[in-house]
Structure formats: C-alpha cells, structure tokens
Amino acid sequence: MVMKLTEMSKEQLSAFKAECEKEYEAYKAKGMKLDMSRGKPGADQLDIAMPMFDVFTNSASMIADDGTDCRNYGMLTGIPDAKKLFGELLGVGTDEIIIGGNSSLSLMYDTVARAVTHGVYGSEKPWGKCEKVKFLCPAPGYDRHFAICETFGIEMITVPMKNDGPDMDMVEKLVAEDEAIKGIWCVPLYSNPDGIVYSDETVRRFANLSPKAKDFRIFWDNAYCVHYLKDAPDRILNILDECKKTGKEDMVFIFASTSKISFPGAGVAVMAGSVNNINQIAALMGIQCISYDKINQLRHVKYFKDMDGIMAHMAKHKAILAPKFNMVLDMLDKEIGELGILEWNKPNGGYFVSVNTLDGCAKRTVQLCKEAGVVLTGAGATFPYGKDPADKNIRIAPTYPPVSELEQAMNIFCISLKLASAEKLLEA
Amino acid sequence: MVMKLTEMSKEQLSAFKAECEKEYEAYKAKGMKLDMSRGKPGADQLDIAMPMFDVFTNSASMIADDGTDCRNYGMLTGIPDAKKLFGELLGVGTDEIIIGGNSSLSLMYDTVARAVTHGVYGSEKPWGKCEKVKFLCPAPGYDRHFAICETFGIEMITVPMKNDGPDMDMVEKLVAEDEAIKGIWCVPLYSNPDGIVYSDETVRRFANLSPKAKDFRIFWDNAYCVHYLKDAPDRILNILDECKKTGKEDMVFIFASTSKISFPGAGVAVMAGSVNNINQIAALMGIQCISYDKINQLRHVKYFKDMDGIMAHMAKHKAILAPKFNMVLDMLDKEIGELGILEWNKPNGGYFVSVNTLDGCAKRTVQLCKEAGVVLTGAGATFPYGKDPADKNIRIAPTYPPVSELEQAMNIFCISLKLASAEKLLEA
Numbered sequence: 001m002v003m004k005l006t007e008m009s010k011e012q013l014s015a016f017k018a019e020c021e022k023e024y025e026a027y028k029a030k031g032m033k034l035d036m037s038r039g040k041p042g043a044d045q046l047d048i049a050m051p052m053f054d055v056f057t058n059s060a061s062m063i064a065d066d067g068t069d070c071r072n073y074g075m076l077t078g079i080p081d082a083k084k085l086f087g088e089l090l091g092v093g094t095d096e097i098i099i100g101g102n103s104s105l106s107l108m109y110d111t112v113a114r115a116v117t118h119g120v121y122g123s124e125k126p127w128g129k130c131e132k133v134k135f136l137c138p139a140p141g142y143d144r145h146f147a148i149c150e151t152f153g154i155e156m157i158t159v160p161m162k163n164d165g166p167d168m169d170m171v172e173k174l175v176a177e178d179e180a181i182k183g184i185w186c187v188p189l190y191s192n193p194d195g196i197v198y199s200d201e202t203v204r205r206f207a208n209l210s211p212k213a214k215d216f217r218i219f220w221d222n223a224y225c226v227h228y229l230k231d232a233p234d235r236i237l238n239i240l241d242e243c244k245k246t247g248k249e250d251m252v253f254i255f256a257s258t259s260k261i262s263f264p265g266a267g268v269a270v271m272a273g274s275v276n277n278i279n280q281i282a283a284l285m286g287i288q289c290i291s292y293d294k295i296n297q298l299r300h301v302k303y304f305k306d307m308d309g310i311m312a313h314m315a316k317h318k319a320i321l322a323p324k325f326n327m328v329l330d331m332l333d334k335e336i337g338e339l340g341i342l343e344w345n346k347p348n349g350g351y352f353v354s355v356n357t358l359d360g361c362a363k364r365t366v367q368l369c370k371e372a373g374v375v376l377t378g379a380g381a382t383f384p385y386g387k388d389p390a391d392k393n394i395r396i397a398p399t400y401p402p403v404s405e406l407e408q409a410m411n412i413f414c415i416s417l418k419l420a421s422a423e424k425l426l427e428a
Numbered sequence: 429m430v431m432k433l434t435e436m437s438k439e440q441l442s443a444f445k446a447e448c449e450k451e452y453e454a455y456k457a458k459g460m461k462l463d464m465s466r467g468k469p470g471a472d473q474l475d476i477a478m479p480m481f482d483v484f485t486n487s488a489s490m491i492a493d494d495g496t497d498c499r500n501y502g503m504l505t506g507i508p509d510a511k512k513l514f515g516e517l518l519g520v521g522t523d524e525i526i527i528g529g530n531s532s533l534s535l536m537y538d539t540v541a542r543a544v545t546h547g548v549y550g551s552e553k554p555w556g557k558c559e560k561v562k563f564l565c566p567a568p569g570y571d572r573h574f575a576i577c578e579t580f581g582i583e584m585i586t587v588p589m590k591n592d593g594p595d596m597d598m599v600e601k602l603v604a605e606d607e608a609i610k611g612i613w614c615v616p617l618y619s620n621p622d623g624i625v626y627s628d629e630t631v632r633r634f635a636n637l638s639p640k641a642k643d644f645r646i647f648w649d650n651a652y653c654v655h656y657l658k659d660a661p662d663r664i665l666n667i668l669d670e671c672k673k674t675g676k677e678d679m680v681f682i683f684a685s686t687s688k689i690s691f692p693g694a695g696v697a698v699m700a701g702s703v704n705n706i707n708q709i710a711a712l713m714g715i716q717c718i719s720y721d722k723i724n725q726l727r728h729v730k731y732f733k734d735m736d737g738i739m740a741h742m743a744k745h746k747a748i749l750a751p752k753f754n755m756v757l758d759m760l761d762k763e764i765g766e767l768g769i770l771e772w773n774k775p776n777g778g779y780f781v782s783v784n785t786l787d788g789c790a791k792r793t794v795q796l797c798k799e800a801g802v803v804l805t806g807a808g809a810t811f812p813y814g815k816d817p818a819d820k821n822i823r824i825a826p827t828y829p830p831v832s833e834l835e836q837a838m839n840i841f842c843i844s845l846k847l848a849s850a851e852k853l854l855e856a
Contacts, residue, residue: 295694
C-alpha cells in the first residue's frame with residue numbers, strides 16, 4: 001500500500017523529496033533532449049501516406065470530376081471531388097463546405113479576422129467596430145485558439161470543462177446575458193487537451209443556445225474527427241444538423257483538416273456551415289485569394305477515395321499511436337499511481353493526455369522537466385492568456401517521440417512531478 | 429493609304445459601320461465561346477512543369493537542407509532551401525524573405541489586413557483606427573489590388589501611368605502632403621496591364637520618397653519578375669537595395685510567386701522586405717498559421733534547383749507565349765493599323781496587351797465581344813472602383829487560348845472595336 005504524499009509527515013516528505021532529488025539528478029546527468037511539447041505526428045505516421053505522392057501519372061490525371069484543370073486558376077471554394085469527400089467527413093452538403101489551404105488554423109484565424117473587419121453573416125457591424133467583443137473559452141483548451149482571440153483584443157472568458165463538454169449551464173447563461181459575447185471555441189471530439197467527447201445533450205444544448213448577440217458563432221473545431229485510439233471511433237452528433245432542427249444553422253462554423261490524417265502543413269483544411277455563412281465567407285475570401293491548392297485537394301481525393309479510405313488510413317495511425325498512449329498511461333499508473341499527486345484522463349482519441357497536478361505544481365514540474373532535457377507544452381498554455389488559475393494542468397503530447405524516447409521522457413516527467421509535489425507540500 | 433475614322437465624313441462612317449455590322453453578325457452567327465478575360469497560362473504551359481511531381485522518391489527526399497522533415501509542422505517562414513532560391517530570385521537575403529503558401533494575392537491581402545487590425549512595423553496605431561486611409565493606385569493597374577483596398581474601405585487615388593512607371597511627380601507630391609496615404613500598389617516589371625518596365629530613375633525616386641505617413645508602404649508586386657517575351661529579360665533596379673541606400677528599407681514590401689512559373693494556385697508565393705518588416709510580420713503570421721506547405725516549397729526547389737533552372741524554365745514559357753503575343757500585335761497592325769481608333773503597347777513581357785480605344789468606346793467594345801462569344805476583362809477593371817474615367821482601356825489576355833482560338837477571338841475583337849468606334853463617332 002502506497003502512502004499518499006498529502007498524508008505524509010514533514011519528515012516522511014523530506015525523505016521522499018531527498019530520494020526524488022537523487023533520482024532526478026541521475027536523469028539530468030544523462031543530458032537528454034526530448035520534445036513532448038506539441039501534437040505532432042511521428043515520422044512513422046507520416047510514412048503511411050507516402051503513396052499519396054504517386055497518384056498523378058500525367059496531365060490528364062490532374063483534371064477534376066467537373067473537367068477543371070487543377071493546375072490552373074479557379075474554383076475558389078474547392079473542387080467538387082474534394083467537397084464530396086470532405087462533406088462526407090463532416091456530414092455536410094457540398095454547398096455547405098469550403099475546401100481551404102493547408103491549415104485549418106488559418107481558416108479559423110481568417111474567419112475571426114474577417115469578422116473583425118467585416119462582420120459575419122447577419123452582423124449589424126464589423127466586430128472591430130463593437131466597443132467590446134468577448135469569446136467563451138472552455139478550458140483547458142487549445143492555446144492557438146486563445147492566441148487568435150488575444151491578437152484581436154477579444155476578451156476571453158474561461159468556461160470549465162466537464163466530462164461531457166463545457167459547463168453548458170454557464171455557457172447558456174453567459175451568452176443569453178451578454179451581447180458582447182460573439183463566440184465560443186469548441187473541440188467537440190477528443191478535445192484538446194482533455195480528450196473529452198461532447199455528449200449528445202451537450203451538442204443539443206449548443207444547437208439550442210439563445211445568444212443575446214445576433215451574430216454569435218460557435219467555432220466548432222473538429223480537429224480530431226476521426227482520430228481514435230480504441231477499437232472503434234467515438235461519434236458525436238452532427239452540430240449543423242442539430243442547428244437546422246432548431247432553426248439556428250447560421251450559428252456554427254465547423255473546421256477540420258487532414259493535418260493529422262495526411263501531412264501537417266501539407267494537408268487539406270476545410271470549413272463548413274450554413275449556405276448563408278458559406279456564401280458570405282466565399283464572397284470575402286475571393287478578395288484574398290483566387291483559389292487554394294487544387295492539386296493537393298485532388299491528390300487527397302485520389303489517395304483516400306472515400307470515407308472508407310480515410311477510416312482504413314486512420315486505423316494505421318491508431319496502430320502506431322495507441323501503444324504510445326498506453327505507455328504514458330501505464331507509466332503514470334506505475335510511477336504515480338496512488339500517490340495522490342496527479343489526476344489524469346484516459347482518452348479514447350486525439351493527441352494528448354491531460355493531467356492535473358496538485359495546485360501550484362504544474363509550472364514547477366514543467367520547469368524541472370525542461371532542466372532535465374524534456375520539453376513539455378508550457379504550463380498554463382491550455383488556459384486563456386496562458387494563465388492556469390490553479391497552476392495544475394499539463395498537456396502531455398505522446399505522439400511525436402519514438403516509444404523508447406517516450407519512456408525516458410515519461411520517467412523524467414514522473415520524477416519531476418514527484419519532486420515538485422514534495423516541494424510544494426513541504427512549503428505548506 | 430487607309431483613312432482614319434476620325435477624318436471620315438458622316439456618310440463614309442455610316443458606310444464603314446454598315447460593313448462592320450455585316451462582318452460582326454457573321455462572326456456572331458458562328459456562336460463561338462472564347463475566354464480572354466484573365467491572365468491564365470495555357471495547358472501547354474502547365475505541361476512544362478509536370479516533372480515537378482516526380483522529384484520525391486521516398487521519405488528521405490522530403491528532408492530540407494537543415495534536416496527539417498517537410499512533411500511535419502514547423503518552419504513558419506519557410507525552409508532554408510526555398511529562402512535561398514527565392515531570395516536569389518528577388519535579390520534579397522534569407523532573413524529578408526518569407527516563403528508563403530500558394531498565392532501572393534493572399535500574402536498581399538493578409539499584409540493589408542494585418543495593417544488594418546495591427547499596423548505595420550513602426551505604426552503608431554492600426555490603420556483601422558485611423559480616420560482615413562488612402563492608397564495611391566497607378567492605373568491602368570491590377571483589379572485585384574484595387575479590390576483589396578475597396579474591401580477594407582481604403583480610399584483609392586488614381587495616379588496615371590507613364591512609359592517608365594507611375595507619374596512620380598504626382599506620387600512624390602501626394603505622399604509628402606497627405607498623412608492618410610499609407611501605401612501604393614506597384615507592378616514594377618511588365619506592369620499589369622501595360623507591360624511597362626519601371627526605369628532606374630523611377631525606382632530610385634520610389635526609394636527616395638518622403639511620405640508624411642511614417643508607416644507608408646510601397647507594395648511592390650513583382651508578379652512578372654522573370655516573365656519575359658523577347659530575346660532577353662528586362663531588368664529593374666532592386667528596390668530593397670535602393671531603399672537601403674536612402675535608409676528607408678522599411679518602406680517596401682515585395683511580393684512574387686511561381687503562379688505563372690509553375691502552377692497557378694499550386695505554386696509558391698513569397699514576400700520580402702527589411703528584417704524589421706519580416707520580423708513584425710512573422711510574429712503576427714504565427715498566430716494565423718503554423719507553417720505553409722513545405723512539401724510544395726521543397727518540390728519547387730528540387731525541380732528548379734537554382735536561378736538558372738528558373739530562367740531555363742521561363743524560356744520554355746516564352747517559346748509558347750511569344751507567338752501568341754505576336755499574333756495579337758500582328759492582328760492589331762493588320763486590322764486596326766492606321767484607322768486612328770486604337771493605341772496599344774508592345775510589351776516585352778508579362779501577361780497582357782493593354783489597349784486604349786477612342787474615349788468612350790471600351791465598354792461598348794467589350795460588350796460587343798461578349799455578345800459574339802468572346803469574354804474580355806471587364807472594361808474599367810484596370811481602374812480603381814472599376815471606373816475608367818475615359819472608358820478607353822481594355823486588357824487583352826492572350827495567354828490562355830490556343831493560337832487558333834486566339835486568332836478567332838482577335839478577329840471578333842477587331843471588328844467589335846471598329847463597330848464601337850464608328851458608332852461613337854456617328855453619335856458626335
């Protein structure tokens with residue numbers, strides 16, 4: 001029976017700490033250099049999609065279904081072939097989707113930027129002309145979502161995450177009360193970083209929101225829509241369908257990409273929404289560009305062919321990733337177990353293991369890891385303004401390092417956490 | 429000896445017009461459908477770069493010079509290999525360039541958009557917070573430049589084009605007087621649509637500008653930097669070098685792309701400027717995206733290898749394009765010649781033949797062409813707000829149709845022009 005650190009006497013804690021320090025110094029002496037900071041696929045995952053570069057045999061193979069030469073200008077919102085495939089992925093019609101460039105982050109940034117300078121469909125004025133614009137930010141969440149708000153001076157209001165999605169009581173209350181609240185960031189399936197799957201009730205409550213701001217938008221970043229780690233993928237309700245049922249289909253912008261399906265930075269990003277939204281966006285997008293990379297769109301369609309192709313491909317990712325996630329979870333079980341210093345989730349998909357230390361231990365743990373050569377996502381990054389009020393959330397990204405390195409990194413993480421926890425408890 | 433239309437009597441004009449109408453109706457009856465509206469490469473030009481899709485043999489071939497795996501996230505401002513190649517193309521250092529996505533138009537739009545929401549390097553406040561922002565727009569010019577201004581509510585001031593660039597007396601005077609003037613659009617080599625090459629004096633006068641607005645920027649869109657049609661490419665002075673000599677290197681943003689070198693919509697776009705500018709832009713760009721498509725960057729580098737590779741490639745484009753331009757110019761000589769109803773340039777490069785009709789004949793000529801099945805760029809498109817004050821400029825884009833179709837289209841253009849001119853003169 002392991003004793004919880006919180007139940008140890010000062011003497012026991014001091015002894016525990018001294019032991020941890022010795023072990024920590026030994027790891028530190030190894031001078032390792034490991035990176036678990038970002039949700040990057042490993043090289044073996046990237047190898048899976050290499051046949052994608054063999055799909056074009058000649059000029060004729062670069063013609064889209066409708067006769068468009070993908071090598072020339074045109075087709076701002078994407079080729080029909082890509083709209084069909086990715087429309088199926090997101091469960092939307094071909095008139096409800098825009099095939100973008102290589103980055104869904106860019107589609108999200110551009111969507112906020114356009115809202116600031118021009119407004120969204122139905123806006124009375126550009127958001128930039130409003131005295132104040134606020135976004136709800138379920139947290140822990142994705143740091144790059146929060147960075148978009150920060151760069152445009154959009155005030156972020158943290159909403160706690162529950163096991164089935166954001167605290168919807170709070171979301172409903174806030175959006176109904178405050179006209180300045182124009183949006184909310186959501187990663188509805190395998191949320192970043194918690195791996196939470198929004199329940200049907202959560203999705204329905206989103207579709208039922210009655211925001212005071214008539215041009216309020218749900219930014220539905222379905223980044224991990226097919227990124228499962230267990231026997232079968234989890235499913236969420238189709239938000240656009242649900243919004244149609246409530247007559248509020250203009251309330252949601254959906255985003256996704258193949259960054260973690262094919263290639264990060266060289267994949268295809270998509271956004272979806274009501275026809276009203278898509279038309280308003282396309283009109284402004286046409287000032288920004290003539291067309292996105294249709295050759296890459298067609299490359300993806302020719303390689304994946306259909307949803308079965310995508311799912312077969314994702315099974316290969318799963319086969320590589322599941323052992324890495326299992327290793328992380330096993331290490332936490334074995335090394336931290338019942339010490340009472342960490343809570344963690346066991347995600348069914350996505351790219352992260354989100355852990356919560358004792359209050360006030362996250363920054364110190366990340367710092368200790370760094371000094372021993374393991375770079376983690378900065379503590380606090382998962383909260384608006386980079387400030388975790390309890391200083392306890394750490395995002396572990398197990399996907400990039402090979403399993404052997406991951407094991408080393410997790411050893412260092414565990415000993416750093418123990419040391420930081422003992423230090424904190426001795427302070428008290 | 430041909431008689432000028434302007435010297436004909438009413439009777440002679442009426443007879444001329446009647447003959448034109450007959451000829452025009454004959455063409456119209458053929459029911460053709462030809463497009464000379466945009467500067468698109470023809471399919472034969474696109475075929476030239478097809479070997480570009482064979483440059484990757486395996487995963488190892490996708491590693492950049494510095495070891496970066498181009499298939500993964502990272503390298504916001506581009507891979508070093510691409511910075512070297514395109515830095516050479518633009519005559520700038522590797523710390524003075526950003527390798528973008530597939531569209532220089534997007535880089536330009538995004539640069540203006542960021543200026544509106546955040547300002548440029550050295551701005552006291554975002555342009556969007558200024559009471560008024562104005563741009564100088566040398567015209568005839570590129571309609572998509574003007575559309576960017578229009579979408580952001582930037583007031584456009586037309587500056588006449590001369591044979592060696594914009595009217596610099598006017599440019600110097602206006603920017604020195606009016607603090608609201610924050611920018612000017614330039615296509616310095618083979619300008620769109622006139623094909624004008626800025627003289628050394630013009631470039632030096634640009635580098636010597638003393639704008640009242642401390643955050644004034646020259647938007648130097650070097651879209652046709654290697655797109656020559658004669659025996660040898662024309663050269664312009666390096667604007668960044670010239671600006672360094674005057675200590676005003678922060679005053680210029682340079683843009684270019686391979687859209688008309690490799691593939692429109694699937695090429696590589698670049699922007700260049702002082703280190704101050706590049707750093708300010710990259711910091712904000714990092715909120716918008718993690719990285720552009722590095723695989724496509726490397727694909728281009730591997731295919732072109734160096735500037736010699738690019739120039740050898742452009743010689744192949746020239747071999748296809750020069751006969752098309754010659755055909756257009758020969759037709760104008762033969763069909764319009766000394767009729768006194770059209771002036772036209774004979775460009776050494778670029779993608780257009782710009783013509784000026786008698787005052788008030790451009791719209792009607794374009795309309796007649798359209799009714800006979802030939803789509804031209806809309807009359808007026810080459811001026812701010814789409815309004816050509818004299819209604820006389822027409823942009824002919826000879827690149828896209830095969831030579832045989834081009835000949836048909838030019839026949840229709842010439843007869844439409846003659847008819848429109850006769851109509852106009854009979855009105856008087």
